[in-house]
Amino acid sequence: MTETQTETQAQEPVEQTVPGGTRWGVFAAIMAVPTLVVAGLIALLVAWLFTDDSVDTGEQKVSCAEAFAYGGAKPPTGARDLGCVLEAAPDPRYEARFLLRSSEVSAWVAASYPDGPGLRHVACGGDHDVYACMNRGPVAGQSASVQLEVTYDGPKWSVVRFVAFTE
Incomplete structure (x- = not known):
């Protein structure tokens, strides 16, 4: 018995798609760096405003x-x-x-x-x-x-x- 082409294709494993294969992780990592820099600058500004920077002039x-x-x-x-x-x-x-x-x-x-x-x-x-x-x-x-x-x-x-x- 000879196999027909349709039966051969049916027996081949079908490639499955893996969910989550997008690039959101890379985008989030790139956006985290400027966000941390801005947050650090805001923290430094708040620290500068609330510290006692008076200078003893004598x-x-x-x-x-x-x-x-x-x-x-x-x-x-x-x-x-x-x-x-x-x-x-x-x-x-x-x-x-x-x-x-x-x-x-x-x-x-x-x-x-x-x-x-x-x-x-x-x-x-x-x-x-x-x-x-x-x-x-x-x-x-x-x-x-x-x-x-x-x-x-x-x-x-x-x-x-x-x-x-x-x-």
Whole structure:
């Protein structure tokens, strides 16, 4: 008996298709890398926002009475926005900044340092905004030198920078 062609084909094993032969796994692996990078950047941003990144500048706030007393002066009456700091160094260096009416600056300097020097309006250093200044070395009974710089802050007010330090 001879086999017919149809019977031969029927006896050959039929190839089965395996399910899941797509490339979704490769696509998922490729997409996981940028997703992890973005998640890492977000985590770093959150960590940066919530960490204490304050830098110790060596300055601490002090009472202005202490700062002015070190330089042999009293805080001016009528001063606004008065703030005083002490720089941490081997020798103390006090700095005060405040607003004072321009018409009262010379009177405050004269009352604080009756033995001079007074404010001068020329040769006040390289800052062109400074219209008046004073440099005072240590005098009898004091160990501190004082520097004053006065700049305009509008038509009626001046910003005064008071620095008292040991040379």
